[in-house]
Amino acid sequence: MTSREHEILQLIGRGLTGVSVGHLLGISPRTVAKHLEHAYAKLGCTNRIDALRLLNG
Numbered sequence: 146m147t148s149r150e151h152e153i154l155q156l157i158g159r160g161l162t163g164v165s166v167g168h169l170l171g172i173s174p175r176t177v178a179k180h181l182e183h184a185y186a187k188l189g190c191t192n193r194i195d196a197l198r199l200l201n202g
Contacts, residue, residue, distance in 0.1 A: 158197045
């Protein structure tokens, strides 16, 4: 997983929305969604909850 994908998952885990993450990082919500999509594929899951569970062990 890239550092950006990890960063976005951490922010999502803190309760931020995709729009909020995009605003904070200066990227579009669509770019946030793409980073999440790639992270899910690398983690072998399909949603935020499962990704955060895998990431945080």
